[in-house]
Amino acid sequence: MPQPRRFVVEADGGSRGNPGPAGYGAVVIDPATGETLAEAAEYIGVATNNVAEYRGLIAGLRAVRALLPDGPADDGPQVRVRMDSKLVVEQMSGRWKIKHPDMKPLAAEAASVLPASAVTYEWIPREKNKHADRLANEAMDAGKRGRQWEPSASTADLDTPRSSVAAALPPVSGPPGDPAAGAARARAALNRPAPSATATPKVGWGAAPDLGEPTTFVLLRHGETALTPEKRFSGSGGTDPELSATGRGQAERAAEAFAARGTVQEIVSSPLRRCRETAGAVAARLGLEVRIEEGLRETDFGAWEGLTFGEVRERYGADLDAWLASAKAAPTGGGESFAEVARRVAATRDRLVSRYAGRTVLVVTHVTPIKTLVRLALGAPPESLFRMELSAASVSAVAYYADGNASVRLLNDTSHLR
16 A cells, blocks of 8 residues: 655744745755755745745645645645744644634635645744745845845755754654665665764863753833822732823834844733733734733732832831831732742743743733842842832843753843833
8 A cells, every 4th residue: 555655844934024024935855864855935025924934834835735746645645844933833733723814814725735634733943944944034035135036046955954854854654664664764864974983072162062042031011001100009919900091102112113023932921901901012013822821910019009109108117118128028918028929930930931942932021020030030139129120111031041041131121112
C-alpha cells in the first residue's frame, strides 16, 4: 500500500509598522532530508503582522498542493505546518476562536486548500523559523524598492543550515522493511555533520550555554482614571473606575506606538476595568486577544481606597507609618501588604514566563505589580518601591532568561504620549 507523501510547511509574515509595509514567506520541506521543495514570498502592501502570517500559511499550503500532480488524494498528503505565530497555530488548530473580522476569511481560505485531516499545526520558537522569516524580509525589502520578490535573488535557503532543519523535523516512519522510508533515513543521516573528536572546550564567555530568546515582559501601566490626577489610592478593593477621556487617549497613543514597533506577540491584563480597557485598545490595533490574569491586579488598599495620601495621614497616621516602614504591614481595614503582593506577582511572573517562553508579552497592569516586577528583577529591597516614578500609560520592560536571570531594559517611558 503506497504511503502518503509527507511535507513540512514553515511560514511567517511580518509588518514594518503593524499595520505597515508587509510581506510573507513560506517554504515546503522534505521531512526526511530537510531538502527545500518549494519557496514562496510576496510583498502584500500595508497590512498587519497577523494578516501577513495568514497569507504566508496560505501560500505554503498552496505550494504543497502544486507539488501534487493529481491533487490531494484521500490517502494523502500529510502536512505538518510549523509557525512561530501562536495566534495562527491555535486558531487553525481550533483551540482559539477567531474573533477579528480580518482573520476569519483568511482562516477559511487556509482551511480550504487541503483536507483538514491532512494538516496539523505546531508552534515553534522564532529562531527555528529563520528560513520563512528570511523570505518574508526579502519580500518586504523588495517591496521597499518598488519590486516583487524573485526566487533567483533569494538567499534564504543558503542561510538555513541543512542539518539543523532535518534534525528538527518529525522522524520518517513507514512499515517494517519500507524501502522508501529506509532510504530517506539514510539520506537524513548523511546530512548530519559528524561529531568532532578534537573539539576544544569553550572557556570564558563562550562557556555559557545558549540561552535562546528571553521572555520579555513589556509592562504597560493603564491610562488615567478620574482618581489618577488627584493621586488617590486606587487598588483592587475600591470602585474599579473606568478610564477617563484622558486615559482613553493615552491608551490609543500606546496602541499606536506598539503597532509601529510590531514586536508584541501576546497580551495579558489585570482583571480591573482600567487595565482591560487599556489592553483592549492595544489588542484592537494588533489583532490579538487579551488574556486576563488575576495575579496582575493592584494592591487592595483596604480602608485607604479613594483617599489621598494626606487624608490617610490625617485619619490613619500610625498605620501609614507602619506601612511605610515595613513591607509586611498592611493598610488599615484588611488590605494587602506589599509582601503579600510580591508573592502573588512573583507566582504570576513564573507562570507567564513558562507559558510564553521566548515570546514578547504586553503585560497591562498597575503601579505596584510593575514596580514589584522591576524590584524583583533588580534584586532590590522592598523600600525601593517608594523610589520609582511610574506615570499613567508608561512603558517599562524586563527580559527573563532561561538560566533564571533577568534584565531591566526600560522604566517609565512616556515618549509615546508626547
